Amino acid sequence: MRRLLTLLLVAVLAAAGAAAWALLRPGPEREVVLRVERGAPLVQVLEEARREGLLPSTLVARAWLAVQEKDRHVRWGRYRVPPRSRPVDVLRQLLEGRVAMVVVTVPEGLTLAEVSELMVKAGIGTAGEWRKVTRTPEWIADLAPGARDLEGFLFPDTYRFAEGTTAASAAHHMVDRFRAVWASIVAEGPCSWDATPFEVVTLASLVEAETSLPEERPTVAGVYLNRLRRGMLLQCDPTVVFVLKREGRWTGRLLRKDLEMDDPYNTYRYPGLPPGPINSPGRAALEAACRPATVPHLYFVASPGGGHRFSRTLSEHNRAVARWRRSRRGR
Secondary structure (H helix, E strand, C coil): CHHHHHHHHHHHHHHHHHHHHHHHCCCCCCCEEEEECCCCCHHHHHHHHHHCCCCCCHHHHHHHHHHHCCCCCCCCEEEEECCCCCHHHHHHHHHCCCCCEEEEECCCCCCHHHHHHHHHHCCCCCHHHHHHHCCCHHHHCCCCCCCCCCCCCCCCCEEEEECCCCHHHHHHHHHHHHHHHHHHHHHCCCCCCCCCHHHHHHHHHHHHHHCCCCCCHHHHHHHHHHHHHHCCCCCCHHHHHHHHHHCCCCCCCCCHHHHHCCCCCCCCCCCCCCCCCCCCCCHHHHHHHHCCCCCCCCEEEECCCCCEEEECCHHHHHHHHHHHHHHHHCC
């Protein structure tokens, strides 16, 4: 009996040693991409890893998990397993949820179409998925009951998405980010003019398109607010550019005939704010649109030295425009 027990103990130790050695041996020489579907059971994940040569067997892997990591679940996503990874390292990567990530920076001022294109290039969703998901104004119905899409509400920021994230999931995250930023802005106090959130976002998109200088944004917003209160046309070039981009006719140069097009977004023909935002404004533009500066100006034009020159009267504005044109001809 003693001899039998000794042999049994030796066999157990040998098996344990073999299992331990198998878990510590380097794996494939290549990088392996392991895809874990949402809700996939652990046994299925381990079997897939075994087929890819990352684990010696599912039995050994489950035994190690039972001893080392109880009651753990594998996070869904794509795992990029480096070359020569040991099975024990693969198991730890799975249990720690170290999925492959995609970092995407969305600049301020992009249109919905441009955001979608950026995301597709980064591997987040397809063009068709983004076309569908951006036409879901019900996501923002509480903030923008009249919105036709998500234009203006995919907040520009730097995002980290797991590889394989869907367009819907990414867009939801970006809308949630907008909500958080908007909540922090209004928490500082109400907007200084009687406007709905949708109107503020629309004005912010014009400000975002007109200037990149932080110190100018409240003034630009103030000029537009002055014109709105006086019933003047906003005459905002970027609203016309928005239409041209939407129709695939933007060449990079705005022509006089473009200002005459019959479109509700053309603020050279239609008074008031355009029907909705024309891009995704950042926090600074939203703050400026919520609390425009109190200024006497009604006009502005690009300044030869950078930024803009603001004017109270049309005659002042015309002189500023003439200076700008002379500077352009002198280039």
